[in-house]
Ligand code: UDP
């Protein structure tokens with residue numbers, strides 16, 4: 001029987017402590033499945049500033065299933081995953097984080113669903129051990145995004161821990177936008193989806209790489225790349241304000257014509273200028289967000305550059 005090949009895709013940024021632990025854990029799972037599947041581990045070193053690259057070299061020296069792509073700088077996890085999808089050679093790709101927050105023990109369940117014929121098997125967090133604030137804001141954000149866009153109607157409990165069939169991987173790679181919100185892209189490509197529940201764990205080592213600013217940028221990317229609702233809102237707002245302004249105009253005119261109005265209404269004028277100025281700037285800002293993204297995408301820059309593959313600086317493929 002022909003064994004099918006599974007690529008485990010792992011983006012890693014400053015994960016020198018977590019990687020050896022990750023490798024040991026994953027080896028256990030791969031060992032139990034090795035009679036049915038061939039495995040490939042594909043690490044993306046996303047411009048780490050610590051010894052991550054050395055650790056990957058060492059891992060490859062003792063385990064030939066380990067492959068690593070060294071990115072030319074830090075691009076962020078979304079672009080890192082794109083590089084992984086571009087270079088993965090497996091019949092399916094399983095994406096998971098290097099910090100073991102997503103337990104590799106779930107992999108057999110995912111593979112079982114894949115064998116049933118599902119193309120996109122996504123891990124579904126049972127419970128999130130996060131601060132109340134982070135949880136509430138994340139839930140609110142996903143509700144809002146789902147309301148604004150037909151692309152993204154996933155529950156907020158699905159993350160980047162998922163198994164993608166080769167067909168899905170090719171589809172995701174074909175979407176070359178450089179401001180990526182991968183969670184939304186999984187929805188865009190379609191194919192048959194199935195959930196697999198899992199419990200999210202604490203990070204084994206190191207610190208979370210997300211800074212508030214990066215999270216905010218991702219949140220804005222999520223909205224602007226999957227919805228034009230903010231633009232519509234701006235025009236609705238403009239329409240409403242114009243309507244009110246027109247009514248008020250008539251009131252002022254009639255008042256002036258019928259009763260004669262000596263100069264007054266200074267507070268009204270100040271309020272109007274401030275309010276309208278605010279609305280106009282807000283609408284401009286929304287347009288600017290989209291314009292900026294159009295500008296960046298029209299450059300058609302390759303989304304990333306690779307420094308080396310498995311230590312070879314001239315390699316472009318695995
Ligand atoms: N990561 C990356 N590039 C970055 C930031 C993070 O490749 O610029 C990787 C990181 O090494 C980890 C995964 O993305 O494997 C998720 O990051 P993290 O665990 O810090 O996020 P959290 O789980 O806290 O949301």
Ligand code: MG
Pocket residue numbers: 097099101203208
């Ligand atoms: Mg994590």
